Amino acid sequence: MTTREAHLVELVDPAGRPIGSSTVDEAHRAPGRLHRAFSVVLVDDGGRILLQQRAAVKTRFALRWANACCGHPQPAEPVTVAAGRRLAEELGLAAVPLTEVGVHLYHALDPATGRVEHEYDHVLFGRLDPATPVHPDPDEVATVTWVSPADLATELSVHEDRFAPWLGGVVDTFSLRVAGLRDS
Amino acid sequence: MLRHTASGLGSSVARQVSGPTERVVVVGAGLGGLACAIRLAGAGRTVTVLERDDGPGGRAGRLALDGYEFDTGPTVLTMPSLVADVLATVDEDLTAWLDLTKLDPAYRAHFADGSTLDVIADTARMAGEVARVCGPREADGYLRFVDHTRRLWRLERDDFIDRNLDGPRDLLTANLVRLALAGGFGRLQPLINRFFRDPRTRRIFSFQAMYAGVAPHQALALYAVIAYLDSVAGVYFPRGGIHAVPRALAGVAEKHGVTIQYGAHVTRVEVRGGRATGVLLEDGQRIPADVVVLNPDLPVAYRDLLPPARMRPLRYSPSCVVLHAGSSQGYADIAHHNIHFGRSWRSAFDEVINQGRLMSDPSLLVTNPTRTDPALAPEGKHTYYVLAPTPNLDTQQFGRRLDWRGSLAGTYRSELIATLEQRGYVGFGDGIEVSRFVTPADWADQGLAGGTPFAAAHTFRQTGPFRPGNLHPALDNVVFVGSGTQPGVGVPMVLISGRLAAERVTGAAR
Numbered sequence: 001m002t003t004r005e006a007h008l009v010e011l012v013d014p015a016g017r018p019i020g021s022s023t024v025d026e027a028h029r030a031p032g033r034l035h036r037a038f039s040v041v042l043v044d045d046g047g048r049i050l051l052q053q054r055a056a057v058k059t060r061f062a063l064r065w066a067n068a069c070c071g072h073p074q075p076a077e078p079v080t081v082a083a084g085r086r087l088a089e090e091l092g093l094a095a096v097p098l099t100e101v102g103v104h105l106y107h108a109l110d111p112a113t114g115r116v117e118h119e120y121d122h123v124l125f126g127r128l129d130p131a132t133p134v135h136p137d138p139d140e141v142a143t144v145t146w147v148s149p150a151d152l153a154t155e156l157s158v159h160e161d162r163f164a165p166w167l168g169g170v171v172d173t174f175s176l177r178v179a180g181l182r183d184s
Numbered sequence: 185m186l187r188h189t190a191s192g193l194g195s196s197v198a199r200q201v202s203g204p205t206e207r208v209v210v211v212g213a214g215l216g217g218l219a220c221a222i223r224l225a226g227a228g229r230t231v232t233v234l235e236r237d238d239g240p241g242g243r244a245g246r247l248a249l250d251g252y253e254f255d256t257g258p259t260v261l262t263m264p265s266l267v268a269d270v271l272a273t274v275d276e277d278l279t280a281w282l283d284l285t286k287l288d289p290a291y292r293a294h295f296a297d298g299s300t301l302d303v304i305a306d307t308a309r310m311a312g313e314v315a316r317v318c319g320p321r322e323a324d325g326y327l328r329f330v331d332h333t334r335r336l337w338r339l340e341r342d343d344f345i346d347r348n349l350d351g352p353r354d355l356l357t358a359n360l361v362r363l364a365l366a367g368g369f370g371r372l373q374p375l376i377n378r379f380f381r382d383p384r385t386r387r388i389f390s391f392q393a394m395y396a397g398v399a400p401h402q403a404l405a406l407y408a409v410i411a412y413l414d415s416v417a418g419v420y421f422p423r424g425g426i427h428a429v430p431r432a433l434a435g436v437a438e439k440h441g442v443t444i445q446y447g448a449h450v451t452r453v454e455v456r457g458g459r460a461t462g463v464l465l466e467d468g469q470r471i472p473a474d475v476v477v478l479n480p481d482l483p484v485a486y487r488d489l490l491p492p493a494r495m496r497p498l499r500y501s502p503s504c505v506v507l508h509a510g511s512s513q514g515y516a517d518i519a520h521h522n523i524h525f526g527r528s529w530r531s532a533f534d535e536v537i538n539q540g541r542l543m544s545d546p547s548l549l550v551t552n553p554t555r556t557d558p559a560l561a562p563e564g565k566h567t568y569y570v571l572a573p574t575p576n577l578d579t580q581q582f583g584r585r586l587d588w589r590g591s592l593a594g595t596y597r598s599e600l601i602a603t604l605e606q607r608g609y610v611g612f613g614d615g616i617e618v619s620r621f622v623t624p625a626d627w628a629d630q631g632l633a634g635g636t637p638f639a640a641a642h643t644f645r646q647t648g649p650f651r652p653g654n655l656h657p658a659l660d661n662v663v664f665v666g667s668g669t670q671p672g673v674g675v676p677m678v679l680i681s682g683r684l685a686a687e688r689v690t691g692a693a694r
Contacts, residue, residue, distance in 0.1 A: 043361045043364065043365065045362075045365065046358065047357070047358025047359065047360075047361040047362050048358070048361070049361065101364075125364060127365055148358060149356045149357050149358055149360060149361055150356070150357055150358065152356065153353050153354070153356040153357075156353065157353065168353075171353075171356055172352045172353065172356075174364070175352055175353075175355040175356050175360055176352055176355070178355075178360050178361075178363050178364040179344055179355045179360060179363075179406070179648055180404035180405065180406040180644075180647070181352075181355075181644050181647055181648050181649075181650060
């Protein structure tokens with residue numbers, strides 16, 4: 001087990017209230033235990049979205065494409081603090097101001113490893129200047145790319161299997177909140 | 185790994201009707217039905233419009249009483265370019281069909297403290313007016329508000345309004361991301377309060393949420409664009425009234441080969457094998473069709489014209505009463521459109537939307553069309569259109585609904601006249617020569633669900649891809665048009681709904 005698999009995550013009820021803790025490894029064994037997570041969506045002024053391709057060595061959804069950065073806060077740790085930490089660790093990015101736009105609750109099985117994601121996922125969004133150098137950690141991230149939202153939407157509908165299973169829900173949560181069709 | 189498509193437009197190709205599309209029957213000659221019919225005729229389809237009334241217009245109808253002419257529905261026309269767009273699809277020019285006057289001021293706001301403020305579409309002059317009434321700092325806030333809402337409107341228009349949306353994924357566009365960066369989310373009232381400090385300007389730029397069926401403190405910040413459309417982009421009046429718009433559209437449609445039958449009562453859509461095959465009329469006539477477009481109020485079209493289908497319950501916008509009055513009295517201190525704000529604000533919305541009560545201190549819209557077009561009344565006389573918001577017929581208080589079929593209509597009419605007289609319309613009651621009082625019961629009798637002319641409210645669950653769709657979920661070739669479907673309520677949205685409905689038949693032109 002890698003060290004990160006031994007980290008603690010915060011278990012929550014379906015309303016997001018903390019109910020205990022568990023290791024990353026335990027929380028992701030079938031059938032999965034609902035825990036707090038975050039997904040960061042980074043955009044540029046041109047309206048593009050930053051995607052990362054997950055590293056080949058990841059235990060869940062390796063080599064699939066996902067939003068800029070995802071992770072789990074430690075018990076009682078604010079999600080924006082945890083997200084700032086992971087942006088630095090995974091992508092080498094300094095502090096990016098983040099705004100929470102909503103929560104995406106989902107359950108997904110990785111057919112390749114049998115691991116399960118069952119997350120209460122806080123969707124955070126921030127602006128990144130595309131000229132900012134990104135230094136991906138090769139143990140976490142294979143590569144990153146900027147895409148147009150329309151291309152991403154098309155690709156998600158045609159080749160769903162190339163993407164992390166939460167990405168669709170994350171972008172929908174973002175879209176609905178921004179378009180004013182869902183409250184926070 | 186990401187395939188880069190040439191189109192930067194949208195995420196997916198919008199769905200279309202299946203099968204042949206040569207013969208189209210449009211039920212209803214409202215603004216949406218006519219806009220759709222013209223576009224379809226322009227795209228080479230054979231189009232028949234069936235209208236139960238003896239003239240076009242639907243909600244934008246005409247009431248003639250002893251030489252006075254009244255618009256029965258909308259009185260405010262914004263974005264005439266949308267009418268021009270419809271006519272351009274058959275190479276017709278707007279100016280040949282409509283004589284439009286830009287109203288200056290667009291509105292005059294009258295406040296309970298006796299002050300007035302003119303809403304002028306010219307930004308520089310409006311800043312001067314705001315400075316005169318509320319001071320220079322407020323004028324600066326107004327200019328920042330205009331910049332913000334203009335940007336919001338441009339971002340929203342192309343991707344969220346003027347386009348068929350089949351699901352949330354269709355919202356994922358570059359403009360959505362830009363909207364997020366512009367801070368487009370949040371509530372309307374806090375947004376307005378960021379730009380304005382004076383309670384009077386705060387009301388002027390947020391009351392429009394009522395058009396969308398929601399109170400400003402509940403509405404989304406996105407609805408600031410409605411205020412932008414009428415207070416910044418401008419309000420127009422066609423010679424002959426708003427009804428001149430559907431009359432012009434009907435004229436253009438007939439000139440370009442559309443057959444319009446008036447007095448044609450459609451009783452149901454004929455369905456065989458999961459498709460509409462035509463419509464049946466009250467007199468037994470059957471009119472075959474490849475595609476049927478339905479312009480009646482959407483819930484009523486489902487209820488009366490189509491095979492039984494489950495429909496999720498809708499929440500309707502508040503309704504209104506309208507007093508049409510032909511009068512010998514003229515008033516020098518009013519404009520074409522006048523909003524008379526009551527003292528209360530938040531509670532007034534709450535009374536009508538949530539409590540099912542009449543406003544205890546009503547805010548009223550008074551339109552005086554003869555100020556712009558004297559030909560709408562006999563020589564030297566005047567027409568008034570007085571609108572007061574009321575609950576719709578679904579909203580209950582203590583398990584009871586307001587009963588407009590009893591004595592309430594007469595009582596409330598007298599109350600409104602008394603209110604008008606207190607607010608400066610001296611001798612209003614005595615001046616009335618002809619009148620008609622329209623209540624939610626009358627709207628219901630005209631086939632409007634919930635007894636409201638404002639359709640389903642624009643709540644989270646009834647807007648954008650979540651508003652009842654313009655394609656029937658089971659019948660492959662039945663399309664809806666009008667305020668009950670996407671994109672929504674109001675003359676501009678209804679004209680756009682005509683375009684979106686036509687695109688379901690012909691495919692998108694862009």
